[in-house]
Amino acid sequence: MTREKAFKTIEEQILIQRGRNLKITDEPGMVSFIQQKNYFNSINGFETIFLETSNPKKYMKRVSFKDFERIYTLDRNIAKYLFQEIEKIEVELKSRIAYEFSKVHCNNGIASNLKYLDINCYVLPIAHNRNSFTEYFYTHGDNKKTHSFFRVHTISAKIKDVMFTGKISTSHTRNGDVYYNLEGDFDGIVDDLKINQYRGRFSIKASNTPSNISSLNGSMNVTIQINNIEGRFFELSYSDFCKIKYPYISSYKNPPLWVIIDTLMLNDLLVLFQGLDIAIQNKIMSEMGFDSSISGSREKFINACEILRELRNQLAHFGLITRYRTGNSILINRLFISDLLLTPKRNNRVLKFYQGLKILNSFNRFSLKRIDRAIQSYYLKNMLLLKFDINKNFFNRIGK
Structure with a gap:
């Protein structure tokens, strides 16, 4: 009742x-x-x-x-x-x-x-x-x-000073937005945290992507310096995700x-x-x-x-x-x-x-x-x- x-x-x-x-x-x-x-x-x-x-x-x-x-x-x-x-x-x-x-x-x-x-x-x-x-x-x-340990993770971040090595490609959302995706290894400073290494895919909206990145669309095994770009990390391991989310973990490789x-x-x-x-x-x-x-x-x-x-x-x-x-x-x-x-x-x-x-x-x-x-x-x-x-x-x- x-x-x-x-x-x-x-x-x-x-x-x-x-x-x-x-x-x-x-x-x-x-x-x-x-x-x-x-x-x-x-x-x-x-x-x-x-x-x-x-x-x-x-x-x-x-x-x-x-x-x-x-x-x-x-x-x-x-x-x-x-x-x-x-x-x-x-x-x-x-x-x-x-x-x-x-x-x-x-x-x-x-x-x-x-x-x-x-x-x-x-x-x-x-x-x-x-x-x-x-x-x-x-x-x-x-x-x-x-369990969180065995799946990939996503988190928004700002790359401050990072050396990226990997491939660059584009993707489109259902509403037509274009994103540049950097998939590979990232070595440097993210979110004002300590210098560290990460592996995953970093997605940047086309309107925020500088020409030195967009011009490399479709490239494999590129190495490029990235500074002050906001985006979103995808396909991070749980340990790499935690290094960004929890500052006290950011000093551990x-x-x-x-x-x-x-x-x-x-x-x-x-x-x-x-x-x-x-x-x-x-x-x-x-x-x-x-x-x-x-x-x-x-x-x-x-x-x-x-x-x-x-x-x-x-x-x-x-x-x-x-x-x-x-x-x-x-x-x-x-x-x-x-x-x-x-x-x-x-x-x-x-x-x-x-x-x-x-x-x-x-x-x-x-x-x-x-x-x-x-x-x-x-x-x-x-x-x-x-x-x-x-x-x-x-x-x-x-x-x-």
Whole structure:
């Protein structure tokens, strides 16, 4: 069933809350709170915890605006602590992938630094170990389903002082624009970055192309100096793309994995993990808290990573974290369910917030201590205020 909501001013929203028996002793404070926190999140997001009846909506006795302030503050504190815990896992995963892969494949000096771009250094996931990340590891010819390391990249740039060696040709867009394409090697300064080398195709609009370049159209193996020309690079490797996009990488001719790994978002990191040799995977999992010698550990690790990704995305969008439920697409691992006494909502899917945290607690670097302390402090405050039903409803919401 769809719902419709008409716009209400803050004054009207407060009148609605008074009509539901909410005690408001500081109306200016509530106005400021709603303006800063968003009514949908700060009021609608928590009201069911405080309601005595839902139809019509009436709050329990002695529920006040202060209760909304306290629970909103709790939610934001939990979100802050959770982000810090997730960050520790993400940083460790980056570090361990970079180290373990490089130890095996990039151990032959600087010449082997770019082995992480070679698909032959990976093992393509097979049917029996596929999961929600593997579909995006490597599909030849499909950029949307291929990890960034194994596809070509595009970026706008300004060539300041570069020696180009390669071929020059023209291309036409559908609307008739003409571009000159320089395909080959570029050695020099791009975007005021440090002198470096790149390989790809640089496309310049005809109207911006100087005659010393346009006159060489169709030439092969030319060498020409290029200065102060704006255009767009195509067909760059991921390492060359990063040398232009991230200034801190621009000083590396062949940026190693332990430098390039920081450019990956969590999802890209988890996709990359899928193609690592099983021995590398096992080493990483064991170091992070999942004993690879035990059957089913890899499946548990991946399941924990799925929840990690969802929570990370929830935090990135500043949603109420205590309302989190695992998505319907995530099948909760049966070993987690039995070992941690979890209670999925249906068909081993949909866990409440705190039960999802119990899964993340399987990572060595993850700790529930600060989150538990924040919850305990909130619980004790409600006990002192004789607001037992609020505690019961909150614990039911988060699955604790």
